[in-house]
Amino acid sequence: MKEMRILSPTAILGYGFPMDSFKEGMKRKPHVIAVDAGSTDPGPYYLGAGKSFTDKNSVKRDLAIMIPAAIEAGIPVIIGTAGGSGGRPHVDLTLEIVREIAKEQTLTFKLAVIQSEFDKEFVKENLRKGYISPLFPAKEITEDDVEESVRIVAQMGEEPFIKALEGGADVILAGRSYDPSVFSALAIKEGFDKGLAIHLGKILECAAIAALPGSGSDCMFGYLREDGFVLEPLSPQRRCTTLSVAAHTLYEKTNPYILPGPGGAINLHESSFNQITDNMVEVKGSKFVPTEEYFVKLEGVRRVGYRTISCAAAKDPVMISQIDKIVESVKERVRNNFEHYGIKDFFLDFKIYGKNGVMAMFPNLEQQVAHELMIIIEAVAPTQDQADTICGFARSTMLHYGYEGRISTAGNLAFPFSPSDCKVGEVFEFNVYHLMKVDNPADLFPIDYIQFTKGC
Amino acid sequence: MEYNLIDIASVIRSKNSGPYELTFDIIFKDIDMYKRAKEARAINGKMFAALYEIDENDIISLVYFDPAKAVKITIVRPIPSGALGETDVYGAQQHAPLMKMKLTL
Numbered sequence: 001m002k003e004m005r006i007l008s009p010t011a012i013l014g015y016g017f018p019m020d021s022f023k024e025g026m027k028r029k030p031h032v033i034a035v036d037a038g039s040t041d042p043g044p045y046y047l048g049a050g051k052s053f054t055d056k057n058s059v060k061r062d063l064a065i066m067i068p069a070a071i072e073a074g075i076p077v078i079i080g081t082a083g084g085s086g087g088r089p090h091v092d093l094t095l096e097i098v099r100e101i102a103k104e105q106t107l108t109f110k111l112a113v114i115q116s117e118f119d120k121e122f123v124k125e126n127l128r129k130g131y132i133s134p135l136f137p138a139k140e141i142t143e144d145d146v147e148e149s150v151r152i153v154a155q156m157g158e159e160p161f162i163k164a165l166e167g168g169a170d171v172i173l174a175g176r177s178y179d180p181s182v183f184s185a186l187a188i189k190e191g192f193d194k195g196l197a198i199h200l201g202k203i204l205e206c207a208a209i210a211a212l213p214g215s216g217s218d219c220m221f222g223y224l225r226e227d228g229f230v231l232e233p234l235s236p237q238r239r240c241t242t243l244s245v246a247a248h249t250l251y252e253k254t255n256p257y258i259l260p261g262p263g264g265a266i267n268l269h270e271s272s273f274n275q276i277t278d279n280m281v282e283v284k285g286s287k288f289v290p291t292e293e294y295f296v297k298l299e300g301v302r303r304v305g306y307r308t309i310s311c312a313a314a315k316d317p318v319m320i321s322q323i324d325k326i327v328e329s330v331k332e333r334v335r336n337n338f339e340h341y342g343i344k345d346f347f348l349d350f351k352i353y354g355k356n357g358v359m360a361m362f363p364n365l366e367q368q369v370a371h372e373l374m375i376i377i378e379a380v381a382p383t384q385d386q387a388d389t390i391c392g393f394a395r396s397t398m399l400h401y402g403y404e405g406r407i408s409t410a411g412n413l414a415f416p417f418s419p420s421d422c423k424v425g426e427v428f429e430f431n432v433y434h435l436m437k438v439d440n441p442a443d444l445f446p447i448d449y450i451q452f453t454k455g456c
Numbered sequence: 457m458e459y460n461l462i463d464i465a466s467v468i469r470s471k472n473s474g475p476y477e478l479t480f481d482i483i484f485k486d487i488d489m490y491k492r493a494k495e496a497r498a499i500n501g502k503m504f505a506a507l508y509e510i511d512e513n514d515i516i517s518l519v520y521f522d523p524a525k526a527v528k529i530t531i532v533r534p535i536p537s538g539a540l541g542e543t544d545v546y547g548a549q550q551h552a553p554l555m556k557m558k559l560t561l
Contacts, residue, residue: 040475043538043545136516137476137532243483246523247467250481254473254530256521273523304540347540359550360543361534364509380540429539430475 004187004224005030008204011216013037013062013079014054017207021219021234026069028221033070034182035062036205037094038081040299040430041252048150048301048428050089060097067101067171071109078161078172078182086176087151088117094173106455109171112164113448116153116175120146123298123436131437135297138433145302145431152300152432157262159442161185167449175445176299178261179205187224195288198266200229202259203248203283210248211238211279228284230276239279246273262297262441264290293437296444300432305347306384307424308391310377312398312413318405319412320373323352326412330398334390346381346390375413380427391421461557464489467526470551475537477516478547479530480504480554489561490525498559499527507553510534 007030010017014037025033042053052059063079070077083090095113102109124143126132134140146152153176162185164172174182180201187197200222203210208218211233218238223230231240249268250256259266270285314320327350334348351357354370377398379391399413406412438444461468467483482499484490493499505512514532521528538545 040537041472041546043542044475045538135474135476138536243524246521247481247483247526250483250521250524250526250528252471252473252479253528254477254479255517255519256524256526256528257519268523271523349541351543358543359552360541361550362508362510365553427540430536433474433476433536 002192002226004032004190004192006183006187006200006204006222006224007033008183008207008220008222009033009035009066010062010219011036011205011207011209012039012054014058016058016062016217017219018235019065022065022069024234025219025221026073029073030075030221032076032078032183032186033066034078034080034204035066036080036177036179036182038084038086038090038176042084044301044428044430045426047085047087047153047299048303049426050087050151052084052090052093054084056093056097059094060101063097064101064105067098067109068105068107071107071170076165076170076172076186078174078185080174080177080179080182082173082175086116086153086174088115088175091115091173091175098171098173102452103455108453110168111450111452112167112169112172113450114156114160114164114172114174114445116156116177116445118152118154118298120149120152123152126436132298132434134434141432141434146300148302149300149432150303150428152298154296154298154436154444155262156296156445157181157441158185158188160445160447162189163442164447165189167447169449178297180261183222192224193226193288195266195286196229196283197224198261198288199259199268199271199283199286200224200231202266203231203245206248206251208233208235208238209251210245211240212244213238214244228282230280230282232280240281242273242275242281245281245283263294264288294439294441295435295437296441298432298434298436299430301428302431304427304429305380305382306387307378307380307427308384308387308421309379309424310391310395310421311417312375312377312395312415312420313372314375314413315372316408316412317371318407319403320369320371322403322405323355323369323373326398326401326403327352329403330394330401333397334394337393338390343381343386343389346379346386348390348394349378351376351378384423384425388421388423395420458558458560459489461559462555464559468551468554470547470549472533472537472547473530476533477530478533478550479528480551482527482554484525487525492561493527493559494520496561498561499529504529507557
């Protein structure tokens with residue numbers, strides 16, 4: 001029977017894996033090693049700033065094991081969403097790491113680099129053609145929104161990876177990718193069922209998170225066959241159970257039965273999960289249903305300004321009992337103080353931990369107030385200088401604010417740090433989260449090849 | 457009979473599903489209790505909206521998922537992840553009200 005074996009070393013490149021698990025994986029003679037290197041979970045900053053949320057040394061440690069092992073075994077390594085967000089600077093950061101490893105270990109291999117960042121003009125052109133629609137609950141965008149974006153990437157499906165494999169790539173380093181694509185590309189190229197391949201990829205992209213006990217820094221192994229697939233954790237401490245695998249299918253998804261991606265969705269209505277050994281689970285019945293037209297998902301962010309924060313605490317019960325009123329008065333004083341000075345366009349927020357700090361996005365929830373509060377004063381303004389001004393002034397105003405019934409007249413706040421204020425830097429927010437219709441998904445993402453011979 | 461959800465669930469969690477959605481998973485400990493909850497639609501949109509004090513129209517989906525003995529509720533994120541006013545970028549600590557929920561089965 002035909003079988004494709006896939007090794008997923010870790011949930012996110014840089015999260016690491018035990019060497020013993022990796023060796024167990026290599027013993028099972030995988031046809032490909034694949035890893036997802038990114039996520040939108042850490043928020044809009046990283047895509048905007050062109051930085052990675054994973055650490056360079058941690059990423060290098062993982063790749064320095066995976067790449068030589070794959071070259072020795074004669075199998076490809078596929079890396080998706082390089083640098084955490086998959087923009088051009090993120091791909092470049094990871095490319096630099098690959099170059100260092102190639103040189104240090106004098107490796108010979110052909111590298112394919114696939115980019116996923118689009119020029120704004122290209123996006124605007126597609127917007128004019130009516131090819132771009134919002135992904136609910138995001139809103140419609142205009143050409144101005146596109147212009148305001150600092151970076152826009154698109155999630156690639158398996159097509160560019162297949163093209164790079166056909167181009168003879170030993171290692172593929174790709175920009176923003178639909179997470180399962182790196183795991184499913186080789187299998188789809190070899191004619192395996194697309195629904196099963198993508199569903200397997202959906203689970204492998206989080207590596208051992210789908211096992212019990214779960215871990216984001218341990219390996220998972222997938223066996224894809226013609227009529228189903230099997231998952232096996234590679235540490236003897238972990239088991240896959242029908243529940244751990246099915247529960248993982250829920251994770252970070254909108255609806256567990258229909259999982260949309262580039263070009264279509266996988267449908268799990270007829271999926272079955274069976275325990276075949278103590279630690280292995282078999283899944284059958286997942287189907288790929290293509291959409292009539294092919295869409296890719298766009299992600300873009302705009303710069304909002306610069307942030308400064310100050311952390312301060314309160315213990316005084318009289319102050320705590322009046323905290324909402326005090327916050328409003330301080331906000332008003334800050335606004336009034338700088339109105340004529342010319343600093344008017346700013347965001348000032350007080351996150352009150354011990355009250356509603358964690359769940360302030362649900363403002364109507366009932367609140368219990370603790371006996372002490374941590375207050376994070378946050379100012380966002382068009383320049384760092386203005387953010388410093390607003391945060392600093394709000395902090396000093398609150399420190400000495402004469403609220404009603406005040407008897408602790410020396411100061412209202414306990415600062416854990418000196419200096420009390422901290423520059424956080426640029427602030428971004430998502431402003432593009434849209435679908436774009438494409439005619440040829442393989443050609444949308446340009447591929448460059450780099451041949452390394454004994455490290456050079 | 458009235459049950460505390462925390463006693464009959466093995467997992468209660470929240471997380472972003474992309475930057476514009478927040479999703480809640482409740483995985484039951486045993487299949488019978490799950491089936492009873494499913495049959496009675498004990499967890500439903502009206503009740504969830506009341507618990508979080510949100511508009512019921514902001515619930516994108518509420519699905520009983522048999523393979524995992526789970527109920528999954530996905531809502532419009534009150535603000536997109538990381539927007540001004542954010543307090544939980546990953547959305548991983550928005551589940552607490554569910555831990556106080558009671559079900560009559």
